[in-house]
Every structure is written in C-alpha cells, then in structure tokens.
Amino acid sequence: MQEYTLFNEPFSTLFLCGHEAIWPPYHSGLESFVDLLVNVLPAVAEASRLYRELLPGARHVWVDTCEFHTGSDESGQRYADMANDRRFLAIDAFLGRGYDVDSQLGRDLAPAGGERLLTLPAGTIDVLGLDYYAHCQWNFSEAGGAAPTPTPLPLADQVQQYWERYGLPCMLTETNVRGATSDRATWLKYVLEQCEEASARGVTMDGVCWFPRRRLHRLELTALPLRGPCGSRRRVLARRGPRAALVGDVDVVRARRRRSPLGRPPRLPAR
Template identity: 25%
Template structure:
C-alpha cells in the first residue's frame, strides 16, 4: 500500500520553485432533503452512478497521473442515524486512492447534512456533531491522509440555505444568511481543532467560491463593495479578522449577529495554511446593472482568464497564504473547455511569474455533473447533464451513464506530468506566504 507523504511537510515546500499540485475531483453535492414538490434529492454520486462505479472512476483519476485529488465523503451515508456509523464507502474509496498513489484531499461536507440533524446547520449541536464526525474519519486514516476541507464553499452553502431558502433549514433573508454563516464558520473552526487534535500533520484546506463583483453604475458601488466583502466573510470569520474595524461589523450586527458570536471567532481563530479558490468563467464574474425599475440586478458575463489573475492578487493581498485553484472548468463544447484550460493555465503561469504563490490547479469536475435544477424538475437525469469534464457522460442503450474519454484527458495528463514546469517556476517565495507556513 502506498503511504501518502504528510502535507505538513509539503507545506514547507509549497512555494518552492519545483512544487506544483495538479489535482482533479468528482462533483459531490449531497442535498438529502427531498424537494417539497418533486420529492427529488440531489446526491451527485447517486445520480452519476459513482456509488456503483467508484472503483473504475478512481482508476480514471489515476489515469491523469495527478498527485492528489479532491474527494468528498457522504456523511449522510456514513452516519445514517445519530447513533449509527457505516465506514464502508470511505474505507473502500479512500484506500483505493491511496493504493493508486493519489493523496486524497478529503471534502468533509459538501452543502448537505444527514437528514436526522434537525435544523441542519442551525442545530445547536452542529459544531460538535461535525467535528466529531471529522475526528472519527481522521482517526481511521491517521498519518496517511492529511488534506481535509472542513466544508466546501461556506458562502454558497449559507446563500442557498439561508438567503434563497432552497436547502435546509430553508431561511430566506439576510438575517437567515448571517445566522447560517456564523454556524457554518463555527463548525469549520471546531472541525479544524478536532482534526489537529487527532493528527498535528493535518492540513486544513479552506475552499470557497470566489466571486468578483463589479459595477459601472456609481449608484451601486457601495453595494458591489459590500457584496465583495461578503465573499470573504467565511475566511475572515474563521481566521479572526472581524472586529469593530471590519467593514461588515455593523452589517452583521444589524442582521442578527451578536457581539458574543463574533468574539468567539476572535478568541478561536485558526490559521489558513492554504486557500482553495473555486472559480468558473461562466459563474464567477458578477456585474451589478440597473433594471427597468431603477434597482440593481446581477448579470454573470462569461469571463476571461484575467479572472484568475485578479482573484489571485486579491486573495494573496488579503490573506498572504499559498493559493490553489480548487475548482475550475468551462461548460459546453470540448473546444470551449480546452480553450479555458489553455487560458487558465496561462493565467496561473502569469501569477507565479509575479511571485504570487499559486501552488495548485484542479480541473473540476473530472466528468460531467448533474445540474442542481434536477432536484426541482421532472426531466430525467440524462437531460440534466452538464458537460464540464475531461470525460463526458454520454448515454446509450447499454449504459445511460457511460463515461466517454475526450482528448482533454491526454492534454491534462501532459500538464500534470510536466509538474511545475507546465506553469512556470514560482519566481520567488514571497515573505507573506513563507510566514503563513
């Protein structure tokens, strides 16, 4: 069995000229609550057949020759009731990755929770429940798996659960969003504490969606700035950056946060050893425009690769930590996807030439995903496939979820085999990144 090198040791080499972490992943959104009208849930592993095909799918990961891969584990299956644990799936899949020589970057929570946690993230015991689950998993792989994402995209989780009301606990207000963000962030802090108590070599890998808000309308400049500050809210909370001087302090108190809630994060701040940026050319750019009634609306234009250079500089200036592109892909034709791969790798190279420690790149998802609209719709899974991967899912009579290899596999594999040379060596080790290690 291959034993993964402990990434705490890797952290001291993250900004070395020869270091770069190519990665991939399989979409792992887990929304276990049935839609009130359609009755559908949204478990991507089930919908794409991964629960049955995991052995072969993980073989595709190895085919790319990546040294690591983001991989989610389904908490709702591991702990189907408050007192029942079933470790079969993570034991089999994570061991398979390790046997293949791929370091798992484990996604502990990807939007959804076990249905028995009433109130979801607002359950009063949620921080304890999630940290206990994390510690139990870490103990099973102590010394062999040391990359863990406490919770993928906390802001998007807070938005869909607290502001839009699509997912449990179905809040639909800014106070709902704030309540969710505080609970989610506290769960992340307690998870990090629990992981590090099991194994001090564990690397918390903080992954969030990285929207960029812009406007050409002076009337909406303040709103654009506030929305941009909200993009950083989760990381600012967990790293203890929000006090009376923070731009969102008054806004948070206005929307239901208590000073005691915010003091918890100042007293329990955790380090950000590496930050993952999830970004997509079709989703990440947000433009505030005036609608017919004079109010603002948000448009998402397809962005160029300067998206990456802008975000990289913005995040490094704010946090001074090594960065990874933890998710990126384009959607649609293979030509469009490969054009984005070329452009985004070039932007990665530019940031590294500028001395920004962008030390990893993840093409996500590895194969097609099922769009979130499936849960509230009535069309079959095959009509909700978003082709974003290096493999397509192309149904036929024999196999409705057939994985079809594209030329992107060989192109990405060549990039991976080139290591850091594919993106250029980091020009220097910036002092802020070195201090973060």
C-alpha cells in the same frame, strides 16, 4: 493523509441556504445568513484545531468560491463593493479577523446581529482552495444582477487579492466551463496561464483541479500537470469517478453524490 477539507465551500453553501433560500433550511436575508455562520463555523473551527492536533503533518485546505463583482451604474457599484467585502465574511469570521464595521457591509450587518461574528472561536487554515467559474463574477446595476460580468477581473488578479489578504498558499480546487470541447480547451488554457501568472507574481500556487474532465454533471476528472514559469512542477489535484486523490499520493477521499428519494422538501417560510 497530507491534505483534507472539512467543509466544502462554506461561504457559498451557507449563503445559498441562509440568504438566498435555495437550499435547506430555505431561509433568506442577511440575518439568517449570519445565524447559519454563527451556528456552523464554531464547529468547523473546533474540528480544525482537533485535526491540527491529531494530524500535525497534514494541511487543512479551506475551499470556497473565488469571487469578484462589478457594477455598471452607481447603485450597482455600491452593491458590488459590498459583495466584494462579503465574499471574505465566512473565512474572516473563521480566522477571528472580524470585519470592517464602518464599511457598507458592516453597516448592513449591524441590524442583522453581525457583531456575533466578531467573537467566534478561531480555526486554522493551511491552504486556501479557490473554486473558479464564470458565474463567480457578477455584474450589478439598478435593474438587478447577472453573471458572468461583461468586465471580468483576470483570474491571476483575483488569486492575488486572496493571497495578499491571507498570505496562505493557494490552490485552484475547481474550475471548468460549459460548452463545446473547444470552449473547455480555451478555458483550461486560460486558467493555467493565469495560475502561472499568479505564481510569477510571487503567489504560492500548490495545484489545479480540472473539474470535471467531460461534463459538469459528471464526476470524472483528470490530472493536469501545472508547471511554473521556470518549469518547476506543481502539485495537482485529480479526481476520477467517485474518488479524489492527490497525484503521487495514496490517500483517497471518497466523494459520492446522494439524491434524496423524496425529492426537495417543501420550502420553509423565511424568518
């Protein structure tokens, strides 16, 4: 085994579970989001330290959404600024970096028990995996929020922000767009160009995963060779059917979809 992921998209998963009440346990609000981070991240951190000890030659790929948000009025920009800090909250807490208590996010976290995130045991990350979709960039205003933003930040700029913040090798671990074949071809061309642009700026880009090859509701993917500006071959993550593997590697991680036979459980009241 050369690479592994312990928890896919921890920020977005726990945000949808604990802040937006979309997934179990269907809690809402910042305090519930912090509760889940405090409950889950220490276990993942302990697992990362154990894997580092047991598999010293393998790399932990932390995979989460690649986000950037904008605002179209004063109120929306304030919220976008907070959300642009919030996108780093899970990984910063996992690495023991904490957060800026004087920022808008820090002030929002104070009454929600955010100080608990400042003392979590740190885990280890070797590669930063970024999942990039059009809905990863929201625009906010007095009227609310919508995705995608009409003024998106180029992907290369987003990747560079993560690179400058953490100094970790990056990998585009998921990307695609809904629409006609021509739409997906255009998106593919765009993300490959942007990854090569990020690489030209000095970002270590370890690969691209095109997810999926046909439709977003299927698990069929294809390997896409990514070459840098000088023609140097990059590592590419490929998934086929219910399996995922690194091109050139024999290690396979099974990833199967599971549907509950009982359907979605009843929504629980927010705490």
